[in-house]
Structure formats: structure tokens, C-alpha cells
Amino acid sequence: MPRRRMSVFVNLLSYVLLSQALVAQTTPGGGAQRTNEGAQPVSRGGVNTGTPHIAILDDQKRPITAGGFVATGPAVFLDLTEKAGLDKWTHVMGAGDLKYILETVGSGVGLIDYDNDGWLDLYFVNGSTYEAASGGKPAPHAALFHNNHDGTFTNVAARAGVQNDRWGFGVAVADYDNDGWPDMYVSNFGENRLYHNNHDGTFSDVGVRAGVALGNWSTGATWGDYDGDGKLDLFVPGYVHYDIAQPPSQGTKEVPLSFCQFRGVAVMCGPKGLQGEPDHLFHNNGNGTFTDSSKQAGVADDKAGYYGLASLFVD
Ligand SMILES: [Ca+2]
Ligand SMILES: [Ca+2]
Ligand SMILES: [Ca+2]
Numbered sequence: 375m376p377r378r379r380m381s382v383f384v385n386l387l388s389y390v391l392l393s394q395a396l397v398a399q400t401t402p403g404g405g406a407q408r409t410n411e412g413a414q415p416v417s418r419g420g421v422n423t424g425t426p427h428i429a430i431l432d433d434q435k436r437p438i439t440a441g442g443f444v445a446t447g448p449a450v451f452l453d454l455t456e457k458a459g460l461d462k463w464t465h466v467m468g469a470g471d472l473k474y475i476l477e478t479v480g481s482g483v484g485l486i487d488y489d490n491d492g493w494l495d496l497y498f499v500n501g502s503t504y505e506a507a508s509g510g511k512p513a514p515h516a517a518l519f520h521n522n523h524d525g526t527f528t529n530v531a532a533r534a535g536v537q538n539d540r541w542g543f544g545v546a547v548a549d550y551d552n553d554g555w556p557d558m559y560v561s562n563f564g565e566n567r568l569y570h571n572n573h574d575g576t577f578s579d580v581g582v583r584a585g586v587a588l589g590n591w592s593t594g595a596t597w598g599d600y601d602g603d604g605k606l607d608l609f610v611p612g613y614v615h616y617d618i619a620q621p622p623s624q625g626t627k628e629v630p631l632s633f634c635q636f637r638g639v640a641v642m643c644g645p646k647g648l649q650g651e652p653d654h655l656f657h658n659n660g661n662g663t664f665t666d667s668s669k670q671a672g673v674a675d676d677k678a679g680y681y682g683l684a685s686l687f688v689d
Contacts, residue, residue, distance in 0.1 A: 454525070479683070496518070592613075
């Protein structure tokens with residue numbers, strides 16, 4: 375039996391969906407009239423994604439479906455980000471107008487008491503930019519915020535060796551080797567990392583040696599003991615098979631112009647038309663290595679190529 379079993383935290387992957395907003399319509403008399411009620415979007419091609427939605431109001435006349443914010447709602451949470459020192463780190467995901475899909479999803483957050491002092495620490499995955507990925511700029515770093523037990527946190531990622539410096543999307547925390555210290559799997563575009571906890575405030579990336587590095591676009595991985603042998607196994611969904619040297623652009627055979635609008639508004643083209651990336655189930659061999667058992671288990675998704683973003687083991 376494992377001495378200690380960490381909870382599995384599934385990544386918080388946010389899909390950056392696009393503003394629903396108002397459609398400008400030209401009236402017969404000239405000039406633009408803004409409306410958000412039942413307006414037909416300007417035609418941009420063969421895909422119908424519907425019209426802008428009218429806000430649905432709750433009993434206090436607050437919009438609950440239109441993505442709006444309420445200025446005078448009851449205060450349930452107090453934003454302590456700045457006071458806690460968590461505002462000194464910036465999440466980076468793409469640059470400029472977010473033209474390509476690689477720039478629009480992620481990144482996840484992990485809750486991990488990495489030093490076993492009884493206080494949860496925070497791991498923030500960072501994304502990247504095309505410029506950083508090609509070596510033209512320093513890579514954005516992930517953050518590991520140590521909980522100082524007084525409401526503040528200190529970023530110790532550099533000292534802990536977990537800055538990642540790849541285009542990161544998700545993180546899954548678990549003690550995969552049952553030594554009582556939580557470890558982290560970080561999914562990236564590019565090779566993933568398995569950060570083994572060294573019990574001294576540092577981690578070592580053993581992803582390649584363990585056989586779980588993969589290499590294209592991985593998203594929200596999760597840990598679970600699917601065969602009940604007491605050793606946590608790893609499932610890694612794949613999203614889109616992506617060639618960063620040839621980013622899919624609109625108006626091509628793979629991505630017609632009609633895939634690049636949402637309710638009449640021009641947007642990043644989304645995954646439609648792109649090849650899906652397979653998923654992977656890694657069986658924990660109990661000796662620091664894993665065996666890819668996806669095909670045997672029937673969860674490889676190597677033919678249909680569905681777009682995987684998150685995963686969860688449930689009974
Ligand atoms: Ca801690
Ligand atoms: Ca461990
Ligand atoms: Ca197992």
C-alpha cells in the first residue's frame with residue numbers, strides 16, 4: 375500500500391473563447407447601428423455558428439449568460455492576489471492578436487505541498503510565444519509559489535528547478551513513486567516533464583528516462599491507478615497535432631475561411647480541420663519507468679483523432 379496518496383488535481387485548462395459582442399449592422403440610411411438583439415451576423419462563409427445571444431437576466435436583473443460582470447453583487451471572495459505576492463508573476467500565452475490556436479488555450483495550475491510542511495503551495499504553468507519558442511526571446515518561466523504560512527507566497531521555481539521554459543499547458547500532481555513526496559507532470563507543446571520531488575525543495579525532470587515525455591501537443595493530464603496495483607498511472611490527452619514551422623492559417627484547404635468566425639465575428643480559426651493528436655495511457659512499472667499501454671487499453675485515439683483537452687479517472 376502506498377504510504378501516502380496525493381489527491382489528483384486536474385488541470386484548469388481554460389479555452390479562451392471569444393467575445394460574443396455586438397454586431398455592427400449598416401442601416402439603409404447609412405451609418406452603423408449597434409445591436410445585440412437577434413441580429414444576423416455578417417455572412418462570412420458556410421458555417422453557421424448562430425447569432426449573438428440576448429442576455430438572460432436573473433431575478434435581480436443581472437446578466438447570467440452573456441459573459442457580463444456584475445458591479446454590485448454580493449462579495450463572496452476577497453481578491454488577495456497582490457497582498458499574497460502572487461501578482462509578481464505574469465502568465466504569457468502568445469503575443470499580439472493571438473492569430474494561431476497554439477496561443478489560445480492554457481495554462482493550468484497545480485496545488486501541491488511540495489515541501490510537506492502541511493501548507494499548500496502553488497504551481498503556475500506558463501505558456502510561451504512564437505518568438506520565445508524559436509529562441510528569439512527568453513522563455514516565460516513557470517512559477518512555484520511557496521506558502522509562507524502568513525498569507526504570502528514566494529516564487530521558488532528557479533531554485534526548485536521547475537521553471538519548465540517550454541510552451542506549457544497543464545500540470546497534474548501526484549506521488550507516483552509512493553515515497554511520500556508529491557511529484558508533478560507538466561504537459562507542454564513539445565516534450566512534457568515529469569518532475570520528481572527530491573525531498574529537499576528541488577525537483578529533477580525524469581520525463582524522458584521514465585518514458586512519458588512524448589513530443590507534440592499534450593494538454594490536461596491526470597493520474598489514476600487504473601489497474602489497482604497501488605501504483606499511479608498517467609493519462610495524457612493530446613489536442614491538435616501541430617507543426618509550429620507551418621502554423622495553420624485561414625483560407626487554406628485545412629482551414630477554410632468559414633472556420634474562422636464565431637457568431638459573425640472574425641476569430642482565431644479553432645481546431646476544425648486540423649489533425650487530432652493521439653492520447654496516451656502510461657502504466658506505472660514501479661521502477662521509475664512507464665509503459666505506453668494506450669492501444670492495449672483501447673484509449674489511444676490514434677485513428678479518429680479527437681481533440682483532447684482534459685481528462686479524469688472516475689469510478
Ligand atoms: Ca508547503
Ligand atoms: Ca514522489
Ligand atoms: Ca497502476
